[in-house]
Amino acid sequence: GQxxxxxxxxxxxxxxxxxxxxxxxxxxxxxxxxxxQHAGEAPTFLSYNVLDGLEEKGRFSSFLSRSKGYSYLLxxxxxxxDSASYLCARVDSNYQLIWGAGTKLIIKP
Amino acid sequence: NxxxxxxxxxxxxxxxxxxTLQCTQDxxxxxxxxxxxxxxxxxxxxxxxxGAGITDKGEVPNGYNVSRSTTEDFPLRLELAAPSQTSVYFxxxxxxxxxxxxxxxxxxxxxxx
Numbered sequence: 407g408q409x410x411x412x413x414x415x416x417x418x419x420x421x422x423x424x425x426x427x428x429x430x431x432x433x434x435x436x437x438x439x440x441x442x443q444h445a446g447e448a449p450t451f452l453s454y455n456v457l458d459g460l461e462e463k464g465r466f467s468s469f470l471s472r473s474k475g476y477s478y479l480l481x482x483x484x485x486x487x488d489s490a491s492y493l494c495a496r497v498d499s500n501y502q503l504i505w506g507a508g509t510k511l512i513i514k515p
Numbered sequence: 516n517x518x519x520x521x522x523x524x525x526x527x528x529x530x531x532x533x534x535t536l537q538c539t540q541d542x543x544x545x546x547x548x549x550x551x552x553x554x555x556x557x558x559x560x561x562x563x564x565x566g567a568g569i570t571d572k573g574e575v576p577n578g579y580n581v582s583r584s585t586t587e588d589f590p591l592r593l594e595l596a597a598p599s600q601t602s603v604y605f606x607x608x609x610x611x612x613x614x615x616x617x618x619x620x621x622x623x624x625x626x627x628x
Contacts, residue, residue, distance in 0.1 A: 410557065437614045448605060448619035449558075456614060493557070501613035502573070505557030 410506035412494050417512045423482050426492050426509045432475040434499030440468050440479045441493040443508065449493055452479070481511075489513045516541050521606050521620035528596040528627045536591040536623050538606030546609045547589040548617065549573075549581065551602040558605065564589055565612070596627045 409431035418424040430438070437456040441449040455461055455470035455477060467480040479492055491508040498504050519540045528534055540547065545566045550558040560573030564583040578600060580592040589608075593600060603624050607617040 414555075439616075448621050450619070451616040454614060454616070495558075497613050502560055502563070503558075503617070505559075507555055507557045 410494055410496060410504055412492075412506045412509045414507070415510045415512065417514060418481075418484055420484055420486060420513055420515050422484050423480065424484060424511065426479045426481070426494075426511065428477045428479070428494030428506060430475050430477070430494070430496045430504075430506075432472065435472060435475075436497035436499065436501060438468075438470055438477050438497070439493075439495045439503065440477075441495065442490050443493055444490045452492075484513050486513050486515070518542065519606055519608055519618050519620035521604075521623050523623060524621065525624045526626070528593075528625065530596060530598065530627060532596050533592070533594050534596070534625075536593070536604055536606075536625075538589045538591065538620060539587050540589075540606075540608040540618070540620075541587065542608060542610070542618065543586060544608035544610050544618075545586065546612050546615075547583065548607045548609075549579070549589070549591045550605045550607065551575065552605060552622075553602050561591065561604075593625075598627050601625060601627045 412428045440452040443449040453468035460469045465482045493508045494506040495503040522537045548563045549561040559575045562581040564570045606620040609615045609617045
């Protein structure tokens with residue numbers, strides 16, 4: 407995606423922890439979203455960060471560093487149902503979303 | 516609430532044909548969006564609307580048109596379909612722009628041959 411970089415694919419083991427990174431262009435930044443998308447389905451909202459730091463929501467946490475143009479999504483206690491693509495999207499200066507291509511997460515038993 | 520609904524789910528068009536993708540939301544959201552998603556690419560914004568009667572172009576508007584006559588409905592029109600328009604199309608809505616969660620419809624998988 408335009409000015410958004412995230413790994414194409416990651417593999418992790420059930421019960422483990424995985425961190426999915428996202429880097430973005432810092433100019434005109436107005437916040438960062440993470441969405442989950444299961445194969446053949448629509449994206450669904452996971453988190454939104456606009457200030458630096460870690461936001462925790464159950465097994466999922468999202469971190470933002472505005473000065474570094476960096477965010478990560480941390481998934482704990484992985485379950486098979488977490489197999490999906492994870493989309494990073496930044497809010498630009500026009501308050502529209504610029505989307506990354508997504509990271510496909512494969513969970514193995 | 517049904518949320519955001521889209522029809523049809525699947526469609527095959529011949530080159531040069533036209534069609535309308537329907538999108539309806541029942542959350543009374545002012546903001547509505549049309550995206551396309553191609554394999555290995557991020558979602559691309561086609562058109563968006565900030566309220567009934569107001570629409571604006573997104574990143575990839577060529578070959579598409581929209582209208583917003585009511586708060587609920589935001590149809591996307593494809594004129595003279597081309598193979599490059601083969602994609603999955605998602606409609607989304609939000610209560611406000613920017614930092615507000617977007618709710619997505621189930622998508623329309625379109626193939627142009």
